Amino acid sequence: MINGLRAVSVWSDLNNLLPFYRDVLRLPVAIESPHFVGLGGPGGPTIGLGTHSGVRGPNADPARHMIGLATDDLVADWTRLKAAGVEFVEDPTDYDTVSIATLKDPEGNLIQLLQQRPTRRPS
Numbered sequence: 001m002i003n004g005l006r007a008v009s010v011w012s013d014l015n016n017l018l019p020f021y022r023d024v025l026r027l028p029v030a031i032e033s034p035h036f037v038g039l040g041g042p043g044g045p046t047i048g049l050g051t052h053s054g055v056r057g058p059n060a061d062p063a064r065h066m067i068g069l070a071t072d073d074l075v076a077d078w079t080r081l082k083a084a085g086v087e088f089v090e091d092p093t094d095y096d097t098v099s100i101a102t103l104k105d106p107e108g109n110l111i112q113l114l115q116q117r118p119t120r121r122p123s
Helices: 014-024 074-083
Strands: 007-012 029-033 036-039 046-051 066-070 088-094 098-104 110-116
Touching: 007 014, 014 036, 014 046, 074 088, 074 098, 074 110
Parallel strands: 007 046, 066 110
Antiparallel strands: 029 036, 036 046, 088 098, 098 110
16 A cells, blocks of 8 residues: 655756755755765655766756655745755745745756645634
8 A cells, every 4th residue: 555755756967966955955865875865854755866877957847746845934945045046936925725935956857845834714
């Protein structure tokens, strides 16, 4: 039985992607080998970054898959990342139950920062 998300992988050039995910987004390195790195906390889902011989360069269809990262302070993270030169395609926006900001990694893959909003009670 499928019971949850374990990992998502982004394949391209590890040397191009790792500094962004590790240093700019500040995701902790969980496992590391010469051609693959897993990022994330103990026991939770991981983002795998790896070098792949058949995938290189900018993503031709960046909206096809998006990585969602949880944050407890969307505006603070958006401000820090904007100051670091990260390109955002959507500034913090409030939706029904979540606030979202969407950014690009160095190869154009889309990443969403997600902050849960307080649940509204019906009147």
